Amino acid sequence: MISICYDWAMRTLDADAVEAFILVADLGSFTRAAAVLNTTQAAVSLRIRRLEDHLGRRLLERTPRQVRLSHAGARFLEPARDLIAAGRRAAEAVQDESLSLALGVTHHLVGPGLPRLLRQIAVRDSGVTLHLRTGGTRALLDRFDAGELDAVVVLRHDESRRGGETLLTEPFGWYCAGDIDLPPGAPVPLAAQPEPCALRAMAVRALEAAGLGWREAFVGNGAAAAGAAASAGLAIAPLARRAAPVDTVDVGPRLGLPALPGREAVLHSQVSGARAAAVLRRITGAFRAM
Structure with missing residues (x-):
């Protein structure tokens, strides 16, 4: 029988390590979790190793082909979600104002992975109102230029505008x-x-x-x-x-x-403010992990 003293552990756990564990469990990949967190695979591995050392239990079974939850990890996952959710609610309670972010994504990059992308956003940013618009690259850039969108993710073609941040090359x-x-x-x-x-x-x-x-x-x-x-x-x-x-x-x-x-997926942004910029970084990280 496996026993973990959650009441003691929850008071002393590193929230960043717990969040990394949740992302690896949900995405089945250290690499994808690192993309969401805008960090490296090695950093994610280190966080989870320290978390496992702290709990005295192996949470993830790692093989060259897959990552899966151990028995203890499966038991720990839902309490871990509760911990992150509680921290998020506490942070939201002292925010001076709500945050709204208008994001445009070309329809060429919206597919079956969209629910997973939205879930990764919701895990971290439930206090944010995300206005998602999809459409063609030209139409989205026009709305971005008009100030209707805070940021857009579009495909770069030969005749496309220069600049922006390249997120990935899409096959x-x-x-x-x-x-x-x-x-x-x-x-x-x-x-x-x-x-x-x-x-x-x-x-x-x-x-x-x-x-x-x-x-x-x-x-x-x-x-x-x-x-x-x-x-x-x-x-x-x-x-x-x-x-x-x-x-x-x-x-x-x-x-x-x-x-x-392949075509580059490029981010154009006019987001201002540290909180909005952090949210956008998490969204683009989740986008890379799709």
């Missing part, structure tokens, strides 16, 4: 239901957005450079619409990996389609 592929097949010489059935669309243009250039024909099989507004057509097997959609529906696969290698170049 792209040709996504569709896995059982799709193309007869030899048949044009590629494309699911895309209406012109002008930088991703559509990128895909068409790649096909034409490879000497492959194509046809519009589906035209819809937004990556979600193109992804739905791909899920239904109606057409092949050029999509960012994180925006691809979970029931689709990258059929490009199997069908001999040309590789699509």
Whole structure:
């Protein structure tokens, strides 16, 4: 029988170490947890090792392929969440004013991982009102320039504006239901957005450079619409990996389609104030970990 004196331990635990443990447990990865915390994998490992030493119990079982909760870690997880939540409520109680943050994210980067991103934000910043807007890069930048958005995460194309902070390079592929097949010489059935669309243009250039024909099989507004057509097997959609529906696969290698170049995801921000800047750093860290 495992026994941990939680009443004593909770009064003396390092909250940063407890938070690191929760993130590793939720994300299943030291690397992803480090991205959310804007620190290094080694720093996260050290925090958790000290936490385990303090409790006298191993909380995580580490193997080269996976990280999972130990028996003691599984018992400790919910009390750990309660501890972090209590600290957050205490901090919020003395805040002079609430914080509102308007963030725009290109729809090309919004996909099945969004709930996990929002959960990581909620764990740390429940007192913040997040106004999330999605749309095309040009429209988001226009709203940012007009002062309607505090920050935007957009894709950088050849004709995009310079500057900003590069968060990551997002890979792209040709996504569709896995059982799709193309007869030899048949044009590629494309699911895309209406012109002008930088991703559509990128895909068409790649096909034409490879000497492959194509046809519009589906035209819809937004990556979600193109992804739905791909899920239904109606057409092949050029999509960012994180925006691809979970029931689709990258059929490009199997069908001999040309590789699509990656694109940088760039943060443009006009956030002011230490608290708002800290919240934005946590959001972008969680975004990197998606």
